[in-house]
Amino acid sequence: MERPGLRGSPFSDQVPARANKRTPVAKGLSERSTMAEMHCDVAIIGAGTAGLAAERAARRDGARTLLIDDRFAGTTCATVGCMPSKLLIAAANAAHNVRKASIFGIRTSEPAIDGQAVMVRLRKERDAFVSSTLKTISEIPFGICVRQRARFIDARTLQLDDGRRVSAKAFVVATGARPAVPKVFDGLKDLVLTNESVFELPTLPRSMAVVGAGPLGLELAQALTRLGVETHVFEQSDRLSAIPDTDVANAFISQLSAELSIHLGIGLEAARTGDLVQISWSGTSSGMKTFEAGTSTAQAAMRGVARRKNDWSPPCKSSRGIT
Ligand SMILES: Cc1cc2nc3c(=O)[nH]c(=O)nc-3n(C[C@H](O)[C@H](O)[C@H](O)COP(=O)(O)OP(=O)(O)OC[C@H]3O[C@@H](n4cnc5c(N)ncnc54)[C@H](O)[C@@H]3O)c2cc1C
Numbered sequence: 001m002e003r004p005g006l007r008g009s010p011f012s013d014q015v016p017a018r019a020n021k022r023t024p025v026a027k028g029l030s031e032r033s034t035m036a037e038m039h040c041d042v043a044i045i046g047a048g049t050a051g052l053a054a055e056r057a058a059r060r061d062g063a064r065t066l067l068i069d070d071r072f073a074g075t076t077c078a079t080v081g082c083m084p085s086k087l088l089i090a091a092a093n094a095a096h097n098v099r100k101a102s103i104f105g106i107r108t109s110e111p112a113i114d115g116q117a118v119m120v121r122l123r124k125e126r127d128a129f130v131s132s133t134l135k136t137i138s139e140i141p142f143g144i145c146v147r148q149r150a151r152f153i154d155a156r157t158l159q160l161d162d163g164r165r166v167s168a169k170a171f172v173v174a175t176g177a178r179p180a181v182p183k184v185f186d187g188l189k190d191l192v193l194t195n196e197s198v199f200e201l202p203t204l205p206r207s208m209a210v211v212g213a214g215p216l217g218l219e220l221a222q223a224l225t226r227l228g229v230e231t232h233v234f235e236q237s238d239r240l241s242a243i244p245d246t247d248v249a250n251a252f253i254s255q256l257s258a259e260l261s262i263h264l265g266i267g268l269e270a271a272r273t274g275d276l277v278q279i280s281w282s283g284t285s286s287g288m289k290t291f292e293a294g295t296s297t298a299q300a301a302m303r304g305v306a307r308r309k310n311d312w313s314p315p316c317k318s319s320r321g322i323t
Helices: 049-060 076-080 082-104 115-138 183-191 215-226 246-257
Strands: 037-045 065-069 145-147 150-154 157-160 165-173 177-179 207-211 230-235 261-264 266-273 276-283 287-291 302-304 307-309
Touching: 037 049, 049 065, 049 115, 049 165, 065 165, 076 082, 076 115, 082 115, 082 215, 150 165, 183 266, 207 215, 207 287, 215 230, 230 266, 230 276, 246 261
Parallel strands: 037 065, 037 165, 065 145, 207 230, 207 302, 230 261
Antiparallel strands: 150 157, 157 165, 177 307, 266 276, 276 287
């Protein structure tokens, strides 16, 4: 599935941008260049929220910088992370508040949720955030952005995929993470959603299994439940690792369980039956449920919410020289 932010991207190998005489420009990059060696004070790998902030701060302090990213897609946060997830939560809270309005003496009927309209609005607002991030990137002075994948070949040198090398006095590794789909879903990848695809659903599914009860899994599950999706959360651990205090974690789970089905301390098996996915679980509790596609748009959906850090090939175990 195409990731948002890439559509109509104006960027080519290096991102053209406004010239700014006062801006220090990395040696070898003052103009479109095919030079094999580039040198700078600070090389930043990854143009996500962290990398963009690091580059801006280093440049403000007078450093010659290079910002290297394989996509310049507009950050995980804006494209497939914080922004779309909070937009889904905003829609869910709107429905929740309607249901709870009677607390204030306001009588309402059960809200009618138009799943397609929810997803269309989410993407429209999300795309506005992405555009704004891409605009910020396009305003970085010319010659600083390099669209390449980078890896360390020693503590002071990066190898880019196009053959060029970058040496720097300091490096910032801001390469983010990507979804890690549990092995049990190996044969079912076409039916698995991750944060990179769930916000592209044309409408809300009828049911959803959320695998992993970390913050991302739980916020997604609660939002979907409030939007009328039958949602089950599956977690192999018998406790919430994100909340170290057992009493707080238990209180949190009991509060959430009033709204959605959470299965802690279980092992999962998943099997395909046609277009459907059957999940069976055992451990603290056991059961079996089919996540079904009633229509062509409401498909069985699971989400690997664990995230794995992106690869940038550390130059040595101690990572000396890398900041
Ligand atoms: C669904 C979801 C909801 C979230 N909600 C919140 C929230 O509410 N609040 C919050 O604080 N956080 C939230 N997060 C987490 C937040 O989105 C991330 O922590 C943050 O976006 C990470 O930013 P980053 O700059 O580290 O990485 P990214 O934005 O992922 O940027 C990393 C960049 O590095 C590039 N890259 C990777 N490897 C290489 C390489 N070798 N060479 C060149 N480029 C490379 C990648 O292509 C990418 O462009 C959420 C995440 C998800 C998935």
